[in-house]
Amino acid sequence: MAKYPFTSIEAKWQQYWEEHRSFQAKEEPSIPRERRRYILDMFPYPSAQGLHVGHPEGYTATDIYCRFLRMKGYNVLHPMGFDAFGLPAENYAIKTKTHPAVTTAANINKFRAQIKSLGFSYDWDREVDTSSPEYYRWTQWIFLKLFERGLAYEAESPINWCPSCKTGLANEEVKDGACERCGTKTTRKRIRQWVLKITAYAERLLTDLDGLDWPEPVKLMQRNWIGRSEGANVVFPIAAGGPANGTENPDAAGLSLEIYTTRPDTLFGATYMVLAPEHPLVERITTAEQKAAVSAYLEEAAKKSDLERTDLAKVKTGVFSGAYAINPVNRVKIPIWIADYVLISYGTGAIMAVPAHDERDWEFAKIFHLPIIQVVADKPPSEQNPGAGGNPPAEPGECSAADGWAINSGPFNGLPTARAIKEITAWLEERGIGKGAVNYKLRDWIFSRQRYWGEPIPVVHCEHCGIVPLPESALPLTLPEVTSYEPADTGESPLALIHDWVNTSCPRCGGPAKRETNTMPQWAGSCWYYLRYLDPHNDRAFAGRDKIDYWAPVDLYVGGTEHAVLHLLYSRFWHKVLYDLGLVNSAEPFQRLLNQGMILGEDNQKMSKSRGNVINPDDIIRDYGADSMRMYEMFMGPLEVSKPWITAGLVGVSRFLERLWAMGEKPLIEGPLKDREKEEAILRLLHKTIKKVGHDTETLNFNTAISAMMIYSNELAKLPELPRNLWEPLVLMISPYAPHLGEELWEKLGHGEPVSRAAWPVYEENLTVEQELTIVVQVNGKVRDRFIVPAGTAKEDLEKSALTLPGVLKWTEGQQVLKVIAVPDKLVNVVIR
Secondary structure, eight states, X not given: OOOOOHHHHHHHHHHHHHHHTTTOOOOOTTSOGGGEEEEEEOOOOOOTTOOOTTTHHHHHHHHHHHHHHHHTTOEEXXXXXXXXXXXXXXXXXXXXXXXXXXXXXHHHHHHHHHHHXXXXXXXXXXXXXXXXXXXXXHHHHHHHHHHHTTOEEEEEEEEEEETTTTEEEOGGGEETTEXXXXXXXXXXXXXXXXXXXXXXXXXXXXXXXXXXXXXHHHHHHHHHHHOEEEEEEEEEEEESSOSSSOOOOGGGTTOEEEEEESOGGGGGGOOEEEEOTTOTTHHHHOOGGGHHHHHHHHXXXXXSOHHHHHOTTXXXXXXXXXXXXXOTTTOOEEEEEEOTTSOTTSTTSEEEEOGGGOHHHHHHHHHHTOOOOOOEESSOGGGSOOOOTTSOXXXXXXXXXXXXXXXXOGGGTTOBHHHHHHHHHHHHHHTTSEEEEEEXXXXXEEOOBSXXXXXXOOEEEETTTEEEEOOGGGOOOOOOOOSOOOOOTTSOOGGGGOXXXXXEEXXXXXXXXXXXXXXOOTHHHHTTHHHHTTSTXXXXXXXXXXXXXXXXXXXXXXXXXXXXXHHHHHHHHXXXXXXXXXXXXXXXXXXXXXXXXXXXXXXXXXOOTTTTOOOOHHHHHHHHOHHHHHHHHHHSSOTTSOEEOOHHHHHHHHHHHHHHHHHHTSOEESSOOSOHXXXXXXXXXXXXXXXXXXXXXXXXXXXXXXXXXXXXXXXXXXXXSEEHHHHHHHHHHHTXXXXXHHHXXXXXXXXSSOGGGSOOOOOOHHHHSOSEXXXXXXXXXXXXXXXXXXXXXXXXXXXXXXXXXXXXXXXXXXXXXXXXXXXXXXXXXXXXX
């Protein structure tokens, strides 16, 4: 019998699908909304290395699901494109001395060929490339809309700086103190930046998570990143002199510090204050005596990343400013310190330090011998020691952040924490020195990069008019052709050196102006690409509203958890802005999210070149075929679970497809089998399989669906000749999973239309029900016997039959039967005294 010729068959059907545009999605108005589905994969960054076997896992899952939906009568949009801008492409281009446009185009061609070789049913007419001017024209257009609404602004601020990539990084792009792209340890650098005001949408980004069908861990990561907390803003006036008669600092007169705290009930325990080194008041309040020490400390702090500064394991450092603040609740003067464990990016960049009830403050106070006053007790007033009369409160033996009861807190003594927070906040508000507040850990998004390979920011800097946006008619603002695109050590973009491009005229006054030389980050193009797929060739809008209303929002989005905060949060932000502008039809872009698990190497480690455990899909397709690879990746285990690649398992799946090919070469009969009893048994198994495979494919449980098809094929393969009514449904079921083989077997069955346009087989419910069942019989909950009955046997008959069984009689002899409990089609339990 001929071996399954997967190489020629796969090439044949891939060519057929491409020539016939078999998976082109059209906006058919006759198809109701409930019969449309927009299924989306997170599009790839086209690296030079190409795909490894982990990449197609999610693509295979969505392809099976899309093929299944089409066979069920749905109109399906399933597009693909490439996230082509960003640091990796530019770094690779610098390394190879090749222009990033050239390397990116080559990489896209390689990726496209690899993806097509796996037989995925994408609508390639909708392909997008975020680095093409036709695409990033609309990325720039959306930026201008953000700018118009005050959501894009320029600021000079300290940022994470990668010395290797020579560019600024958003907080989300720093992992464990290092650049997530190249692994180099980041530093801090003050530089001019474009920033997007994502914080304006913090509350909506948080609350709208509740309505999304997303994995709870991803929603939790976003909630934690947004970091909503409730507390109070409190104003601390800055004293002009020291605690008694210290040196006057005239620059500090009339100044105040506003801090945010989640525990206003601990205000009486604030014994010092801390400013972040970057705080704007540092220079103004520092006394002459302390200037040298403060300057030296600021220089050292600037060398540290945020992660280093907040590492709880590191010894706290700081310097006294020479200035004092007045605690507003007790009018006590407390010293103002500068310490790098406080970040300018969180809250106001200043804190009140309560060392008795905060571990960081406790450690700092111990190092610098600062007072520690306990203001929360772990026992109610009735159980507390009476105290030491008028003596100052004793320093506690340890730090505790737990709730309790207020002590050493004046009129608030004895109040439980929750009530103390409420009453002290009200007290502050009455006196105009504080107010209840909500704060977020989420910071505004550092949006500019000091690199070449990114979307130019469409504004100019005019000495007369300031920052002026380009008119829409000037879009796209394209990148200039350059011979050198290496970043500068100064922190400026390579574009700053292209004087013919930089020097321009102001669109508003016509005077001389300079173009913005920072570019957008790699996340810009991916923030909205799912919308461009809806109308990729539209040159009048990023997408026509009729196309948006037909398909959007995305019904199912599949990709890795590594995008839980970055891409997904940024996309949600942009989408909400577009929604507020009336340009899209939903407040959220992705209704359902699924994260596929990672495919590990055979050594159970993450695949990487350094470990030498990367599996190249081109090799697998060459040796086993695309269908074998697709089937194996789905058969490995549940889609969401990480699992190791095991070549032996791939071989097993390949043999299964070989068996199906061999079955397709058996004689085909149109009538029933001579053995009617056998045919009845296989027919019942078939309908159970159709029900099982349909349900499991719909719920994305592909591994169990494949298992069910294997079981059925084992029985069918025993027949010397195959009845069409038993074989054809299996070909239909296998076709979304192994589409090349499915098409070839369907053609061999004599069908003119491809199987991708055929209808999914229908099962008869009565044929899926078991005719006979084994009933378990228990005596006082322990299994003592079993018997077989027709399905649906009445409770009374089950009880009578159970009481006559030898195993039951043995254990009930001489005992009083109190009751008999029968559960139809499952069990009988005899209860004895």
